[in-house]
Amino acid sequence: MEQVAKPIVTLSPARADAWEKELRARLGVVGRLPHTLMVQGWIAAAIAGFVAFVTRFWNLNHPHTVVFDETYYVKGATSLLTQGFEGVWDGDDANDLFLQGDYSALSAIEGDYVVHPPLGKWLMAFGQFLFGENTGVGWRFTTAFLGVLAVMLIVYIAMRLFRSPFLAGFAGLAMALDGMGIALSRTGILDNILAFFTLAGFATLVLDRDDSRAKLAHRTAHGPLHPDGTPKDTWGPRLWSRPWMLATGLLLGMACGVKWSGIYAVAVFGLTAFSWGAGARRIVETKLWFGAGVFREGIPAFISLVPIALLTYIAAWIPWFVNPNGYGRQWAATTGSDKIPLSWAPDAISSLIHYHGSMWEFHNGLSSPHDYQSQAWQWLFQARPVSFFWRGTKELPNECGDSGCVQAITSIGNPAVWWLALLGLAVVIWCAIGKRDWRAWSILAGYAGLWLPWFAYMGRTIFQFYAIAVLPFVVLALTYGLAYFTGALGAPHARRLEWRALEEVEGSVVVVEKEINNHDDPVFSRFSPANEEPEPETEWWCPPKFTRRAYGAIGAVTGLIVIAAVFWMPLWWGSTVSHSFWGLHMWFSSWI
Known part of the structure; x- marks a missing residue:
């Protein structure tokens, strides 16, 4: 039986514009939000950014010493700034000399074997250029600045996902008051730059x-x-x-x-x-x-x-290409041609490939035990945070009573954020699978790209603070879960259309649709062929609904986050506290 080809129609410009709006609604295109909401969103971002600025920049020069892995990245950034390549720092007193502004321990000709690309250290070098190489403000400025920007960015993303300044502001405040975000923003290492x-x-x-x-x-x-x-x-x-x-x-x-x-x-x-x-x-x-x-x-x-x-x-490797003293830069020129991977390529390319092979072997073979190492499954529970800095009672004047004074910096996240976000993650998984909500799937994409890959490295030495890249999605999962439980989540699409058809009536194309909005009120729209053009329609979108219960629940969780942040802030800033006060925060032996 011969199949009859379907006829082809073309809508008039006005009807096509109206049909485009319907398709945009079905596709969940947010588009431009109402002006009032946009202003409120910017206010939420400004408030969250201010809180982030205070928590990340306050007394940023303290402690005036290189903490944890700053010894590698900070001096590497200084080397890039002063001589264009990462040189070797010789001697056990290299850190002490560096803190005094004495770079005599830095080799001017020998490149240092580093196992991370150089971009993050170049960005840290920019902060040193602005504020000085041997001051904590200089070598921590970039991480702190990007930490503030990340908080404001999460507000913007939450506005795109939830279309609510209130929920977006909550997400921004939760991230601004998280301890991992604060500690990593105040430390000159690469992970917070990667996270941004x-x-x-x-x-x-x-x-x-x-x-x-x-x-x-x-x-x-x-x-x-x-x-x-x-x-x-x-x-x-x-x-x-x-x-x-x-x-x-x-x-x-x-x-x-x-x-x-x-x-x-x-x-x-x-x-x-x-x-x-x-x-x-x-x-x-x-x-x-x-x-x-x-x-x-x-x-x-x-x-x-x-x-x-x-x-x-x-x-990102251009400075390495142009500087002949970089580590491994002359490998291809000084080795036998039978060992060069691409004999037809320029020596610099072959040297870079060989260097990357060496880096790959290092990362895959890194299994030396460390007191603070942990596995990826422990990160979401904050089971084993890292002690970035410790100055004990013997090193500080005793102004804290019988227990003595200490200064400590820990990478523990805000418990009210991370632990409640576990419930939020369960909701996200449920809504992604059961309700096919694209917002839930997008949050899971963050977990999948920035957390799950670490399960492939169970035998490698890895640390809890690597989860800083997952923090924004932890905050989004918490926000999503709260909105779901309080009925303030809103619809993932502007409108839900049950059915629609384009029909031809007396030679004119008629658009007929039945649509159901977020409040289950049936709305019928018909473009009559008697009218030359359809009635103009305003852009329609579906805002989330808030009740007293929603405001109360989200406000209560916000209060828990603030209380936890105030309680933990001295251990995120490295403030001087009594040893007994520090002990109050060690809820589990794995936190010590």
């Missing part, structure tokens, strides 16, 4: 989702359609322009230029973009939606993401 770039990459990924779906809705509505509303093209319109995905590639390439673990975010966020794209094609009812997801969503996203990330990572 991965979070920024996630933000642009969310923006790409909205931007690409908005383009899909526009090109679908304004293109040729079948009478049932499906696109004529069985794969739907092409979407090659992905500026926000380019930005994601740039930021995640910078993350990889700080620490290699950023590569997992590239992989997981890329898969997330593909799944969002394939889902969007299915929502607009393209016939071959999965194939379209691969070839018209996945491949353009890959081209926009991976090459720019790779080029950005390579660009």
